[in-house]
Amino acid sequence: MNRPTPHSGATRGPADHELRDQIVAAATEHFSRYGYEKTTVSDLAKAVGFSKAYIYKFFESKQAIGETICVNCMLQIEAEVRAAVDGGDRPPEKLRRMFKAIVDATLRLLFQDRKLYEIAASAASERWPATIAYEARMQALLQDIIQEGRQTGDFERKTPLDETTAAIYLVIRPYLNPLLLQHSFDYTEQAPARLSGLILRSLSP
Amino acid sequence: MNRPTPHSGATRGPADHELRDQIVAAATEHFSRYGYEKTTVSDLAKAVGFSKAYIYKFFESKQAIGETICVNCMLQIEAEVRAAVDGGDRPPEKLRRMFKAIVDATLRLLFQDRKLYEIAASAASERWPATIAYEARMQALLQDIIQEGRQTGDFERKTPLDETTAAIYLVIRPYLNPLLLQHSFDYTEQAPARLSGLILRSLSP
Numbered sequence: 001m002n003r004p005t006p007h008s009g010a011t012r013g014p015a016d017h018e019l020r021d022q023i024v025a026a027a028t029e030h031f032s033r034y035g036y037e038k039t040t041v042s043d044l045a046k047a048v049g050f051s052k053a054y055i056y057k058f059f060e061s062k063q064a065i066g067e068t069i070c071v072n073c074m075l076q077i078e079a080e081v082r083a084a085v086d087g088g089d090r091p092p093e094k095l096r097r098m099f100k101a102i103v104d105a106t107l108r109l110l111f112q113d114r115k116l117y118e119i120a121a122s123a124a125s126e127r128w129p130a131t132i133a134y135e136a137r138m139q140a141l142l143q144d145i146i147q148e149g150r151q152t153g154d155f156e157r158k159t160p161l162d163e164t165t166a167a168i169y170l171v172i173r174p175y176l177n178p179l180l181l182q183h184s185f186d187y188t189e190q191a192p193a194r195l196s197g198l199i200l201r202s203l204s205p
Numbered sequence: 206m207n208r209p210t211p212h213s214g215a216t217r218g219p220a221d222h223e224l225r226d227q228i229v230a231a232a233t234e235h236f237s238r239y240g241y242e243k244t245t246v247s248d249l250a251k252a253v254g255f256s257k258a259y260i261y262k263f264f265e266s267k268q269a270i271g272e273t274i275c276v277n278c279m280l281q282i283e284a285e286v287r288a289a290v291d292g293g294d295r296p297p298e299k300l301r302r303m304f305k306a307i308v309d310a311t312l313r314l315l316f317q318d319r320k321l322y323e324i325a326a327s328a329a330s331e332r333w334p335a336t337i338a339y340e341a342r343m344q345a346l347l348q349d350i351i352q353e354g355r356q357t358g359d360f361e362r363k364t365p366l367d368e369t370t371a372a373i374y375l376v377i378r379p380y381l382n383p384l385l386l387q388h389s390f391d392y393t394e395q396a397p398a399r400l401s402g403l404i405l406r407s408l409s410p
Contacts (some may be wrong), residue, residue, distance in 0.1 A: 020364075102275035105307075124388075125388075138245070156406075159402075159406065163401075163402070166395075166399060167399040167400060167402060167403040168403065170392065170396055170399060170400055170403075171376055171400070171403065173379075173392075174378075174379045174385060177388065179388040180379060180385050180388055180389075183329075183330075183382065183384045183385055184385075187375065190371075190376055193370040194368070194371055194375060195372060195375055195376070197368070197372060198369075198372040198373065198375075198376065198403075198404070198407045199403070199407070201361075201364065201406075201407035201408075202403045202404070203406075205384035
């Protein structure tokens, strides 16, 4: 099957990664409107105008498409969180911004604009590798902020760094994991500020 | 319908509250084995050997029975938590014990022994009055411990008491609310100690 592309006049068609991206973009649009769980690859193929065989050339299963969408979504959340952290001056402010940005970006991308909650929920409950990697990166970012705060003298240094990081991560986790976040909508307004306050008190030298 | 009771020879039958308790005990047994959502009052009546009309004499709906079971379950969790807290010497130890007992009792009663998770989940997601009252009592217990710690000098007194209580309650909530707890089984071993440590650091004078 040929689809018109900006490169269709060239001797070589669009690169594989471009075709792959087209499928992912169309699938993201489709899943976010009609849901992930109930849609089959056949439904998807029909809806987005690619043949089923063509989709299978790039993705071995629906989950493989879901994983790519999920990765893109997590990368976007992560980019927003990192931008928010970078906008903070000192480590305490960075930590506050991190918590707030996690809640805001996750709510918006999974529950409001894109409605990708269903894919993210599968990813979280089935522990897809993308989820595990995402959580590890967020924990690493958190640890960087804590370590910086120890160097600047804003944070205490008695508690082992990995213990502090793990405990604070547990406080943030209910707002980062979509399975938990869906039961905390009543708290998303107040929780980031309140919990950041508590975390910062626990970090005071 | 007459059921044999210890009082059947007396001029008056068993008191209403005893008959009510019998229905609740039988329903608890039934729901914890066969599930709450799918069972109708007719199923329940058949299984426990009371007539449907007889059950409706005491409870206006299945939810009313569910609420009573839920209240009993929460009272039992609460009794275990209070006993654990009372066994602690100073406020920091009481706080540690409170967190640990909440996790242990909730896991055991809702997910292991009694499998009453399904009722508790309905109660939590539909915000039954019993759930709201239970959460308020746990928050009050938490506040009592914090206040005691402020008096003994174990805890700081700068942060407004209600702010501290609300923030710590948010840290405990994912392990107290069954909807969140079901997604945190991987953390129930380590979370109480780690989070108690963080909370106590945040409370240090």
